[in-house]
Amino acid sequence: MYEFLASASELLFKDANVLLKLREWFFSQAGNILLALIIFLVGRYIIRWIKNVAVRVMTRANYDTAAMGFVSQIINYVLLVGLLLICLNQVGVPTTSFVAAFGAFGLGIGLALQNNLANLASGLLILIFKPFxxxxxxxxxxxxxxxxxxxxxxxxxxxxxxxxxxxxxxxxxxxxxxxYSYMTERMIPFVFDIGYNNDHHEAIRILKDVFAKDKRILNAKYMEIGISEFGDNSVRISAFAEVKTSQFLDVRYSIMSDVKDAFDKHGIDIPYPQRVVYIQNADTSTGEIKGTKKKVTTTNQES
The missing domain is CATH 2.30.30.60 (SH3 type barrels.)
Known part of the structure; x- marks a missing residue:
């Protein structure tokens, strides 16, 4: 500290003209310095008022708390930098070089951190527009x-x-x-497979009974239900149950279990995928086919 003060004293008093020039500049700019101080104090009050107005507007719009804090800080720092440049210009300090330096600095930072800035801007958009x-x-x-x-x-x-x-x-x-949480109610899409030898009218009636017994299903009386596809191994029946979003998984698991029990009780088959293979035995000497065997295979059994 002593060495710093000694160096500063040597620099100032080495040429007495330095102190004279500083004194002359201070007295010549005294009015501008006082005006700059007044501008700074008034400007700080205006910046604080603008911040409060912005926060009130965002609060009424039900913005996220983090978004409000982030936006208010950006407003504060941007306006504060502008206020400082105005004050410096008032006391005669050229601000053109400052603006150019800030621009070059901002460009360099932007190029170096463009991915991070993209994430930052995207985070702000998410907090403001609230897609989730x-x-x-x-x-x-x-x-x-x-x-x-x-x-x-x-x-x-x-x-x-x-x-x-x-x-x-x-x-x-x-x-x-x-x-999945934006809406208070959701549709559960169900698909049930039954065999071609089963009565699809009875199967649909059984499904309607199962849905009607579950009070969590909101559209049991007017549910969309019917045959949606004739598959390779089964007739497919689709149904769309409307439930509260918070009960989506619970209702889905419960209905699947209840339908399995009801189908078993009434003898409704839930078919396995199956394949029919024809095996022919031929006499190698004459080329005559002596017999044909039919073999049916499924995912779980073979006959």
Whole structure:
């Protein structure tokens, strides 16, 4: 510290003209310095007022708390930099070089961190427009899980098997995102296979009875249900049950179990995929086919 003060004193007093020039500049710019101080104080008050107005507007629009804090800080720093440039220009300091330096610095930072800036901007868009929120159950590509946290650089998703997946925000704004929690009610698409030798009218009646007994199904009286396809091994019956989003999986598992019990009780087959193979025995000396055997194979049994 002593060496620094000694060097400063030597520099100042080596040429007395330095102190004279500083004094002359101070007295000549005293009015501008006072005006710059007033501008700075008034400007700080205006910046604070603009921040509060922005926060109130975002609060009324039900913006996320993190988004409000981030936007208000950006407003504060941008306006503060502009205020400082105005004050410096008022006291006679040329600000053109400052603006050029800030521009070059910002360009360099932008090129070096363009991917991170893309994630940052995407995170801000997610927080503002809210395509999903923390706690929502979403699907992105082959990743399905609950949103644990929305951060400025990435979003954390917890999968069903308790894996934490960090997805860059730029991916979430450039790909399709399926939000399963946005709607309060959802349709469960069911597909049931029955054998061709079963009565499909009876099967549909049994399914309607199963759905009607479950009070969690909201559209049991007017449910869309019927034959949707004639498959290779079965007749396919589709049904669409409307339930509360929070009960989606519980109702699905329960209905599948109840339908299996009802089909077993009424003798409705749920067929296995099967293949019919014809085996021919030929006499190698004469080429005559002596007999044909029919062999039916399924995924679980062979006859």
């Amino acid at each position: 929120r923390a706690g929502h159950y979403i699907e992105v590509g082959d990743i399905i899980g609950s949103v644990t946290s929305i951060q400025f650089m990435n979003t954390i998703i917890t999968t069903k098997d308790q894996k934490r997946v960090y997805i860059p925000n730029s991916i979430l704004t450039s790909q399709s995102v399926t939000n």
